Amino acid sequence: MPDVAAYDPLGVAGTWRRRRAKLVVYVLLGLFALYYVVPLAIVVLNSFRSLPDFSRNGLISLPHSFSLEYWSLAWSKFCVGGTCKGIEPFFYNSVAMVVPATIISTAIGSLNGYVLSKWRFTGSEILFGLMTLGVFMPGQMVLLPWARVLGLLGLSNTIAGLVLIHCVQGLSFTTLFCRNYYVNIPDDLIKAARIDGAGFWRIFRKIVLPLSPPILIVTVIWQFTNIWNEFLFAVIFSSGTNQPITAALVALSAGGMAVHQYGIESAAVLMAALPPLLVYLFGGRYFLRGLTQGAIK
């Protein structure tokens, strides 16, 4: 908390006006909070409910039965696309995809940002502009080129192929984030280090990287969440046992089963949503701070 109390625009004027204003604000905020929380609450509750409970009380209802078995079934037993190992293998597929893709794209983005802010060359601004163009490019546009590239590299339907796609697709964002952060590092620091005998890599390692945690946390959270939740590339460029969890979820619900296993589906969805949620819960503070804070106090 800051030392000085934040300015409270609703805390001035007459008592009645003040109370009325606060009431309006809190009611509105409460409604919005409800609007966002209710779907999550329904899915959470449904993950504990039995099938007869669903058929008697419908999809949206308070639980009349309670069981944890749907979570374990969804995790390791339920049949998805022909194999009956639950969503566990797909979960690990996602992990195997998201970890290297996040690390590589963040590392390269950081290096790009360093070059584009501190080692400018003729045309570096134009290059930066072109790179950030990728931020606005819809994924559908690059589906065919990627299909061709993956085919040429022999990476069709592999996790490595998806890692490659996410690294390249993510570079626009990571470069943009890091470059705009590094621009605020005073040039004098770089100059001083150059006079001190440090070269390109030493300055990066000893001066720039130690200043980077706020922005690296932002890029890691951003990349992790986006890559984990990404669906389009996942569903198009992978199939069978090589699918990441987002694609597998669809296969799970479209399993050709006569009856929808709502409890299992809910549990699977929640497990799939958990990693980015946890990342955000633990890193959210740094995320906001990193986005608003400059490099140097």
Add this chain to the structure above:
Amino acid sequence: MASLTIRNLNKSFGSVAVLKGIDLEVKTGEFVVLVGPSGCGKSTLLAMIAGLESVSSGEIRIGDRVVNGVPPKDRDIAMVFQSYALYPTMTVRANITFGMESRGVPKQARAEALARVAGLLQIESLLGRKPSQLSGGQRQRVAMGRALVRDPALFLFDEPLSNLDAKLRVEMRTEIKKLYQRLNKTTIYVTHDQVEAMTLASRIAVMHQGRLQQFAEPRTVYDRPANMFVAGFMGSPSMNFLPAQIAVSGPAAVVLAESEGQAMRLPLPDKVVASAGEGRRVVLGIRPENLTRYDRGRTEEKPYLGTIQAPVEVVEPTGAETITIVRIGSREVIACFEPDAAPAVGETVTLAVDMAKACLFDPETEMLI
């Protein structure tokens, strides 16, 4: 330690010429101050000496070596920045030893050099702190420590005192002077503050609009400024300029142009008149401290003392002296009085003009005659 030679140095950014034909010869062990108003190119010149800016044309030589294409780390220089540029994530200790570490100096030698510099600057107690935990003056010391820890050919200072408050600035100035007197290292020091230039320099290089205006000892720059720009820039309050004409008849003298009725005639040394030429139009430059209240006792002592009567318009006491603005013709002229002899507003004072100290400039070229 080494000398620095700059020959016909030019720098342009695109079509804008920032430095035009700079020639500078700095002897080993000299303290040279580059001074000028902002935008005069002094910081660019320093950056070029450091190797942080490329050379458009000309030559920079450190010792016997031409360094035009040499990267900063191989120029054997140390630099103190205006912003201090301390590495924010490192302790004071790491800040000071970073350069030696980069150059692969053995640990033992690093520790010794650190101890020497910390003692010299009295920053032993700060070594474990981060720059954000230091006051402005302490940061300044650490920044100097980082430069002093090595034994480079050249020390470069880029306005190192301008971020300090007035009192601390004066203290640090004295300290830099003391350090220099102890170490006697070749130093190039950039500042826009003419007092810093006067107090620190063994020689001052005054720059304006990308050109070197004058390069001489402080006394010379002050007493015999090469042109009207230097005359006006150095000294505070700055020199008064009055249009005048060398007297054609009578004893050697200069006659003020705008003297409204009274013939204002001020004596000059004969040789000045001889070199300027009778009847020539000139600009008379006279420093405020050479315009004081006329005192009969002193008149006898000094040769070439003229007098002018002038009404007083503004009186500004500063404590040590009283700055007075008087009107001569259509011009405002600044004079310095001792507080005891300060005039009142509206009073007409008789000013003693010490013409032995006066400078004459050509009105066209603005150069010293």
